[in-house]
Amino acid sequence: MQELKPKHHSLTGRIDVRLMYDAFRSVKRNRGVAGVDRVSIAMFQANLDQNLLALMHDLKRGTFIPLPARRAYIDKGGGQFRPLGIPAVRDRVAQEVLRRLLSPLFEPRFHDDSYGFRPGRSCHKALTRVWELHRAGHTHVLDADIKGFFDNIPFCVIMQGLSRVVADGNILTLVEKFLKAGVMEDGEWKPTTVGTPQGGVLSPLLANIALDFLDWHLDELGFRFVRYADDFVVLCRSARRAKEARAVVEQFLTERLELTLSAEKTKVTTFREGFAFLGFDLASQSCRMREKSVEKFKTRVRELTTRSHNLDAEVIGRLNAVLRGVANYFATTFSTCADQFRTLDRWVRMRLRCMKYKRKSDEDNWRFKNAALWRMGLESLSDYVQPLRC
Secondary structure, rough: OOOOOOOOOHHHHHHHHHHHHHHHHHHHHOOOOOOOOOOHHHHHHHHHHHHHHHHHOOOOOOOOOOOOOEEEEEEOOOOOEEEEEOOOHHHHHHHHHHHHHHHHHHHHHHOEOOOOOOOOOOOOHHHHHHHHHHHHOEEEEEEEEOOOOHOOOEHHHHHHHHHHHHHOOHHHHHHHHOOOEEEEEEOEEOOEEEOOOOOOOOOOHHHHHHHHHHHHHHHHHHOOEEEOOEEEEEOOOHHHHHHHHHHHHHHHHHHHHOOOOOOOOOOOOOOOOOOEEEEEEEEEEEEEEEHHHHHHHHHHHHHHHHOOOOOOOOOOHHHHHHHHHHHHOOOOOOOHHHHHHHHHHHHHHHHHHHHHHOOOOOHHHOOOOHHHHHHHHOOOHHHHHHOOOO
């Protein structure tokens, strides 16, 4: 049972110059593009002292008014696009101030099996926890997907979660202003009545606050689960219990959080049949890259190895950065990606030979051997494979 603790009343008083500068440095590290006001991080920094001082006074006095987020879309593949809301730099700093004030208050209250966007936690730790529960006999799985989660979280759920911990009216009003700031798309302002836009500094924390209700409800009913933001699995010892978990989750989401499960993407399954979680395909004896993850990698490599360009050290350097990124995520002590990595390494070398000779031919394997590519500095995914410990 979640322990109830005293509310925090005076958070506005903690907003000071040092906090403002720390928040800006964090925003600068994360980089990002300008919002609707077209003010970049460099432009904001050019008059930093005055900008931060003015922003601090607006936050403390309650006169701060956020700008609408700039709507952008990222390709999810398969013809689907994920909407993003890009706040202005000034608003990102303000959100980071709020995040730094609120996060330490909520961290001790969040469930231990929530792993998304929390300090000291990661996708890998979430996956490790899944394997721990599997070894403990939890072989049946509710693979759940909340339909349009970030776009459909009711404001009232977020504000209720905040109000359980925070009693500072100014801070609560600031969060509500961000939620209702709207978005600009194709030059037109569109209001926001539900949801928290992906791309905002504060959105991951607000998502965890909203789903914390579900976490503790599952805990009280004795279910074991692993959640990373809106991606979660409930692990059970029997099919009957997994089906019960689905009914419980559906009912709680509908009645308590005003959300729904995606009928197409939610299923009750087993480790023997396999399921996808955090970019991996998990099964009883394997933990491999999802086909969607493989295709995403290949798409990025194709962009870097077009035949109309010349093969040089710069191409190898950019390609190595992509290879390291994929290897650092998928080459773990619990993954079984060695065969996939070898296949992808061969495919990458084929792409580079096609780039060099402007054609695809097996004869080029002899004309431009692997050793020549390695002398150019090409790295291999296979070099990152770790001994299996799962």
